[in-house]
Amino acid sequence: MRRSAKAATAFAAVLSVYLAACVDPQEVSQMKSKVDEIQAQQKDVLTKLDELAKSQKEILAKAGTGGAKPAAEAPDPNKRYDVSVGNSFTKGPADAVVTFVEWSDFQ
Amino acid sequence: MDQVLKAFPNDVRFVFKNFPLPFHPNAMPAAKAAVAAGKQGKFWEMHDKIFQNAKELGPDKYAIWGKEIGLDVDRLKTDMESPETAAFIADEMKEAAKASVRGTPTFYINGKIPTGRSFDLYKSMIEEEIKAKKKS
Numbered sequence: 001m002r003r004s005a006k007a008a009t010a011f012a013a014v015l016s017v018y019l020a021a022c023v024d025p026q027e028v029s030q031m032k033s034k035v036d037e038i039q040a041q042q043k044d045v046l047t048k049l050d051e052l053a054k055s056q057k058e059i060l061a062k063a064g065t066g067g068a069k070p071a072a073e074a075p076d077p078n079k080r081y082d083v084s085v086g087n088s089f090t091k092g093p094a095d096a097v098v099t100f101v102e103w104s105d106f107q
Numbered sequence: 108m109d110q111v112l113k114a115f116p117n118d119v120r121f122v123f124k125n126f127p128l129p130f131h132p133n134a135m136p137a138a139k140a141a142v143a144a145g146k147q148g149k150f151w152e153m154h155d156k157i158f159q160n161a162k163e164l165g166p167d168k169y170a171i172w173g174k175e176i177g178l179d180v181d182r183l184k185t186d187m188e189s190p191e192t193a194a195f196i197a198d199e200m201k202e203a204a205k206a207s208v209r210g211t212p213t214f215y216i217n218g219k220i221p222t223g224r225s226f227d228l229y230k231s232m233i234e235e236e237i238k239a240k241k242k243s
Contacts, residue, residue: 075207080218083206088124088199089141089150092112096120097240098217098233100111103126103203105211106137106157107164 110226111233118237123154124199126211133164136187138196140169143186144178152176 075081083101112121125142127134137157144153156172157164173183186192206215214221216232 075209075213075220077220077222079220081206081215081220083202083215083218085120085122086198086202087195088122089145089154090120090122091151092120093117094120096115096118098115098119098236099122099215100108100119100229100233101122101124101215102108103124103199103206103208103211103213105126105128105131105134106141107128107131107134107161 111229114226114230115233115237119233123150124203125196126200126203126208126213127196128211135196136166136169137164139187139192140173140183142192142195143183143189144173144176146186146192147178147182149176149178153178 083099085099085101088101108121111119125138127138141150141153141157144150153169153172153176156176160168160172169187170180170184173180203213206213207220214224214229216229217236219232221228221232
């Protein structure tokens with residue numbers, strides 16, 4: 001029994017020396033600096049994402065308060081909207097039964 | 108639109124309202140040109156010129172087209188820059204917001220928004236409106 005325990009200790013010692021030999025300390029320091037670099041980059045990415053989220057919020061806030069803009073809700077095909085002729089330019093008889101209104105953009 | 112007016116010469120009145128989109132740089136000057144031409148009674152003539160040449164809009168074009176359709180070009184230029192013209196367009200855009208206009212073009216047939224864009228759909232909606240009117 002004691003002999004086998006001794007053998008196991010010796011084996012472990014040999015193994016640890018062997019493993020230590022496998023890991024080149026220079027390599028370890030290279031890996032460490034690589035990890036540091038990746039961490040730094042990740043921090044940059046997170047900061048950029050924060051900036052993007054902030055600017056998106058600002059843009060949305062501006063869009064919400066911008067002058068004349070289309071209504072937010074979807075038009076209802078069954079609803080009759082109150083659309084008057086007003087001073088707008090027309091074509092066709094003034095006493096026509098049907099008024100066909102177009103809102104358009106020249107581009 | 109001309110197709111609709113031709114099909115219903117006595118029953119349809121067509122109304123054009125401006126909604127120049129802010130991200131179309133030529134849209135507002137074009138709208139101003141049409142409204143300014145309207146002050147000389149030639150809104151539709153300018154409207155047609157603009158639509159026919161929609162891909163080549165530019166500040167120097169309106170005077171050329173104005174001349175072609177017989178406008179006083181100096182007056183056109185003055186009217187294009189007048190606050191009255193700007194206010195006219197602003198009013199139409201305000202109305203658009205009230206009428207739930209979400210994009211261009213948006214059509215209304217007696218206040219109802221067609222669910223698609225086809226002559227057949229417009230025709231059937233117009234016929235329905237005429238029928239409803241005759242019953243009442």
